[in-house]
Amino acid sequence: MPLSRPAADDIELELFIQALQLRHGYDFSGYARASLKRRVQAVAAARQCRTIGELTTRVVHDDGLLPAVIAGLSVPVSEMFRNPSVFKALAAEVLPVLASYPHINIWQAGCARGEEVYTLAILLEEAGLYARCQIYATDFNDAALAQAQEGIFPLAEARTWSANYLAAGGQHSLSDYWHARYEHLKLDERLKRNITFANHNLVADGVFCEAQLILCRNVLIYFTNALQDRVLGLFRDSLVRGGYLVLGNKESIAFAPSAAEFTELDAQARIYRLGAAA
Amino acid sequence: MPVPSTAVVIGCSTGGLQALSTVLAGLRGDLGAPVIVVCHRGQDDDGALLVELLARASALPVREAGERQPVEAGVVHVAPPGYHLLIDAGGCFMLSADPRVRHVRPSVDVLFEAAADVYGDGLLAVVLTGANDDGADGLAAVRRAGGYALVQEPAEAIAPQMPLAALERAGADAVAGLASLATRINDRCP
Incomplete structure (x- = not known):
């Protein structure tokens, strides 16, 4: 050294x-x-x-x-539809497969203030799948979970988020999904109807559902190789065969033994699939 | 692979592509130290273009710094867009999606401070042209850890604010024109 x-x-x-x-x-x-x-x-x-x-x-x-x-x-600050091309890829490559399930379980691990879980709800709504979905949004930070559950964000974010939404292929206007008041935007209550917010610590807690899709973007980057590997193992054990894992745009799982069973589906969008190549 | 004990970090913003191209073109092809670069740019850029443009000018191979990949001597590593770039004690790149520092991500301060922790007096930090004050606090951290601070002559920088802020808050071991920066880096590296 x-x-x-x-x-x-x-x-x-x-x-x-x-x-x-x-x-x-x-x-x-x-x-x-x-x-x-x-x-x-x-x-x-x-x-x-x-x-x-x-x-x-x-x-x-x-x-x-x-x-x-x-x-x-x-911390993690995020945006709605952050990296729009990822959500475009999700809609094109993953949602059509999820549509074949009568009931769809989705786990968003490390939801922080909730920007991404609402993004997901909107994406599923516009794909006509949301009624069949159960989304688990988890974090170990109770304060962030409470904020996520409220679904209230500073209005200053609106312009970036709207542009992201359109770039991701959004079919309406993102502002259709919120009410703006007092310099804040409050997301439509209906978006929460199939979301369960819960405290879960990736460091210590285990499997709690069988999911078709897990989103965990820009969370594992904060972990050592050893903890990253443990959590990837947890994701593997929580996914159905052929289930999908979405990571952050520049994350690498190349060194993690637990990642061996994941196949890269979309290198750019960091979408992986559990099991052999489709 | 042994962790290099010497490293070069470079920070720039406005006018950075041109300045970086000049510096990288002048580096020795057998440079025995890694070169790590933060250059501010537009948000939706996926990073590939900057790497390609720099590779065209550089005497050394240019690659995007990969998460958890080792910092390699003789390679120019470019910070990916949208993330802060850090280095862990084992000499591998780590990323963070924490809030912007001084309105930017990647931030030069974050890279310089993390590199100062790892390389100490084996670090050579270079502040080039830029229109904000990112890098000034980072350069101060580099100097506190015993590293060497090199700043582009503000009078010839396309945007002088970044080198000026660095000189004001951190000072420098040397101030040099773009034409001689590469030689100075070559001379201080194995």
Whole structure:
């Protein structure tokens, strides 16, 4: 290694991870350190802590701080129809196959504030499949789950999202699906009718459904190789034979042993299928 | 594959393609260090075009930095669009989809700070032309970790703001014109 001994802030990061685990039962040891460190530093700075060590002390002594810390460590901001070509590919290559099932189970793992689960609901609605679908939207961050369930977003996002929707092949206007008021947009309640929001931690929890499709975009990038492999194994065990997995645009599962049974269906859109090539 | 102990990181924005092309064209074909590049660009670009254009100019092979792939000496790695690019302690690329830093993603600051952690005094960081102040804090982190800071002469940059901000907030070990940057990089690398 280029550096002969660990830097002080790297030691502090490891102690912070241990403290969260010992005191609160949250295990971040499988998180990639480079990105985790930035998030922990950001939480520390927001709490006027000069070092990660100072934050550790406060997290150990003040249970009230935990929700804010967990929220800060789980972040993912997304957009509706982020990377429009992915949803175009889903509609063209995956939905026609899903249509052959009388009942369709979909798991969106790491739903954060919910932008993508509503994207999915709209996509399925326009494909005429939504009535037959059950979507499980999960996250380990309760604050984000509550926000996702509300389906209220800043209106400032509307223009980007609308453009994304059209680029993805949307058939109407995205604004048909929300009411705008007080600088916010509230998504149509009907979009929630087949969505179940639930707390599930990919680090610790197991299989809970048998799905035809799993979406997990830009979540595994925050995990070490070992945790990435564990979660891919969880996805494999949760999918029906021939089920689909959609990852983030630049994610690589090439090094994960558990990915061996997945076949790449669309390299650009990062759509994989469980089992032999179709 | 051993983790290289020396690395070059380059950050640029407006005017970056032209400046990068000049620098990469002047690098030694047998450079014994990896070159890692963040160049801001449009959001819906899939990244392939920039890699192709740089490959045309570069003496070294140019590739998009791949998630979890090793950082390789003698290769120019370009940050993929839409993600921050980081390096883990084992010398592999990692990505993050965290919010934009200084309105951009990938951010030069994020790359420089992560690289400073891994390479310490084996890092050479270069700030080129750009119309914002991304890279200034990152360059300060590079210097704190003992790395070498090289900044393009602002007077000749297409957009001087980025090199100026870097000089103001981090300072530099050397300020040089575009024509001599590659030579300086060559001289400091194995």
